[in-house]
Amino acid sequence: MNELLQTISPLFPELVVAVTASAVIVVDASLPRERASAALPVLTVVGLLVALVGGPAVSAQGTYFGGYVRVDEFAVFFRTVFLLLAIFATMVAPAYLDRKRVPAAEYYATVLFSTIGAMTIALSTDLITLFVGLELMTIPVYVLAGMQRHDRFSNEAALKYFLLGAFSSALLVYGFAWLFGLSGSTRYADIARTVASTGMSDAATIVALGLVTAGLGFKAAAVPFHQWTPDAYEGAPTPATAFMSVAPKAAAFAAILRVLVSGMGPLAADWATVFALLAAVTMSVGNVVALVQTNTKRMLAYSSIAHTGYVLAAVAATGAGAPAGAAVLFYVFAYGLMNLGAFACLLYLDIEGTRGATLDELDGFARREPLGALAFAVFLVSLTGIPPTIGFVAKFFVIQPVLDAGFTWLAVVLAFNAVLAAFYYLRVVVHMYMYEPEGALPPVVSPRLLSFSLALSAAAVVVLGILPDSLYAWALAAAGPILP
Amino acid sequence: MAVPLGAFIAVSAVLFSIGIAGVLVRRNAVVILMCVELMLNAANLALVAFSRRGGFPDERGSVFVVFVFVVAASEVAVGLAIVLSAYRNRPTVDVDEIHAMKG
Numbered sequence: 001m002n003e004l005l006q007t008i009s010p011l012f013p014e015l016v017v018a019v020t021a022s023a024v025i026v027v028d029a030s031l032p033r034e035r036a037s038a039a040l041p042v043l044t045v046v047g048l049l050v051a052l053v054g055g056p057a058v059s060a061q062g063t064y065f066g067g068y069v070r071v072d073e074f075a076v077f078f079r080t081v082f083l084l085l086a087i088f089a090t091m092v093a094p095a096y097l098d099r100k101r102v103p104a105a106e107y108y109a110t111v112l113f114s115t116i117g118a119m120t121i122a123l124s125t126d127l128i129t130l131f132v133g134l135e136l137m138t139i140p141v142y143v144l145a146g147m148q149r150h151d152r153f154s155n156e157a158a159l160k161y162f163l164l165g166a167f168s169s170a171l172l173v174y175g176f177a178w179l180f181g182l183s184g185s186t187r188y189a190d191i192a193r194t195v196a197s198t199g200m201s202d203a204a205t206i207v208a209l210g211l212v213t214a215g216l217g218f219k220a221a222a223v224p225f226h227q228w229t230p231d232a233y234e235g236a237p238t239p240a241t242a243f244m245s246v247a248p249k250a251a252a253f254a255a256i257l258r259v260l261v262s263g264m265g266p267l268a269a270d271w272a273t274v275f276a277l278l279a280a281v282t283m284s285v286g287n288v289v290a291l292v293q294t295n296t297k298r299m300l301a302y303s304s305i306a307h308t309g310y311v312l313a314a315v316a317a318t319g320a321g322a323p324a325g326a327a328v329l330f331y332v333f334a335y336g337l338m339n340l341g342a343f344a345c346l347l348y349l350d351i352e353g354t355r356g357a358t359l360d361e362l363d364g365f366a367r368r369e370p371l372g373a374l375a376f377a378v379f380l381v382s383l384t385g386i387p388p389t390i391g392f393v394a395k396f397f398v399i400q401p402v403l404d405a406g407f408t409w410l411a412v413v414l415a416f417n418a419v420l421a422a423f424y425y426l427r428v429v430v431h432m433y434m435y436e437p438e439g440a441l442p443p444v445v446s447p448r449l450l451s452f453s454l455a456l457s458a459a460a461v462v463v464l465g466i467l468p469d470s471l472y473a474w475a476l477a478a479a480g481p482i483l484p
Numbered sequence: 485m486a487v488p489l490g491a492f493i494a495v496s497a498v499l500f501s502i503g504i505a506g507v508l509v510r511r512n513a514v515v516i517l518m519c520v521e522l523m524l525n526a527a528n529l530a531l532v533a534f535s536r537r538g539g540f541p542d543e544r545g546s547v548f549v550v551f552v553f554v555v556a557a558s559e560v561a562v563g564l565a566i567v568l569s570a571y572r573n574r575p576t577v578d579v580d581e582i583h584a585m586k587g
Contacts, residue, residue: 127548128544128551131548139555143562150573152570152584155566155569156570156585157585158570159567159570159579160582166559167507167523169520170524171523173523174523177548180534180545181538184539186544186548231585298585
């Protein structure tokens with residue numbers, strides 16, 4: 001028994017989340033509807049907190065399960081990010097799920113299962129672990145997108161997300177098959193050794209690299225693999241959108257760091273330029289298309305594509321060493337906090353008969369819901385990258401390694417894009433604070449738990465924007481195993 | 485007489501290409517799903533072939549295939565459920581006709 005506990009203890013957080021997810025389903029089946037809808041979010045958050053707090057204490061760093069799993073500072077960082085995002089996504093949801101009659105237990109359980117998958121990606125040392133984690137993360141998110149079964153927008157979101165997601169997984173597996181064929185192993189370390197000796201001379205290496213880049217590009221929503229993003233984000237139930245715009249993207253970057261930066265690291269000089277181009281195109285397309293959107297949910301979907309571009313710029317700068325890796329981790333953390341918050345602010349407005357909130361529906365929102373509007377404004381200012389917010393610091397940390405790696409033109413494109421983005425983010429703030437609605441004030445619902453969690457995360461966005469040092473030091477330590 | 489490794493890989497490349505072409509050309513959601521399965525099986529074939537004939541120390545590729553099976557099965561389960569619930573609201577599986585959102 002002791003031996004068993006010792007064997008499974010490194011996966012303590014994953015196991016706790018898995019048990020919580022199962023418990024959510026059982027509790028839902030055994031309690032009457034009203035009691036269940038009150039108990040489930042509490043159960044979910046408690047489970048996630050136990051995993052978050054107990055994880056570092058129980059799960060010692062090291063390599064486990066025949067080398068398929070490694071708990072290192074990188075994994076611990078991403079575990080924390082995913083658990084925090086899951087807690088946040090749980091806390092903003094209950095009122096919405098009640099109002100729209102979305103099955104609550106299924107929502108919490110799918111969020112939890114998806115979180116386990118995301119954490120598994122961060123733990124992976126092997127293509128097999130990575131693939132299983134990636135699918136465990138994505139498949140629940142397809143369900144999450146289609147959770148409003150009687151809403152045809154939700155159906156469409158799920159269908160498009162699923163078809164392109166499955167397609168990208170198939171590309172990825174075929175790329176993995178070629179990597180295995182090249183190196184005879186599925187370990188990142190062995191693959192790195194092989195590609196270091198063969199270089200780019202081999203056509204098979206180029207095919208494998210291309211397939212893996214395309215597959216992960218789909219998951220991270222990089223242009224030109226982004227077409228599913230706006231429809232999937234707009235059609236999905238808003239709390240699901242909030243979760244799926246951050247966790248799968250963070251997980252995709254964990255996968256990119258593990259496979260491309262540590263597994264294909266020896267070829268970095270060759271793929272870095274491609275990634276720099278991808279980054280420039282991704283941020284420009286995302287921002288330009290976001291400019292013309294009038295629906296805020298769709299606008300935020302395009303803006304999330306632009307943010308993928310900023311993170312890709314940091315990935316392209318791996319030549320600069322650990323600061324580039326730290327920039328990716330810091331940006332992913334900051335993006336998760338502010339983007340989940342921004343989507344969650346739309347929950348105040350998501351009343352029957354509206355699709356997200358059009359800009360006009362936001363007129364006078366600040367008078368109607370002062371706290372919600374303030375939080376929304378903080379998230380939008382942070383997404384723009386204006387100090388003193390975490391979004392500004394994150395962009396700052398990205399630009400430095402991009403310059404050090406010699407991509408001066410990319411730093412210029414990035415700065416230009418940040419200015420462009422200010423236009424559509426701040427337009428929303430102007431609508432909320434300065435415009436008067438034509439008729440009555442917009443109808444809002446303001447659940448207390450939603451306001452509480454938004455206030456908390458908006459405060460975190462500002463505090464970490466002023467005092468980013470300890471978080472950055474942690475990101476730097478976490479990037480160590482990937483980019484020494 | 486052993487079939488050479490190249491032959492297996494050639495077949496897997498053909499299967500994969502048919503799969504990609506199908507995903508890009510066909511408009512029926514269920515057929516697209518079948519084409520994705522074809523792509524996954526192309527990867528399986530390549531993995532098994534490399535694993536048996538690649539001259540590598542272990543057969544980890546064959547282990548990978550088992551995981552791909554499991555994932556493919558769960559993907560089909562979720563995928564068909566999504567197609568079905570879309571079909572209940574609006575009786576079509578043509579992805580060109582499912583386009584309420586634009587922009």
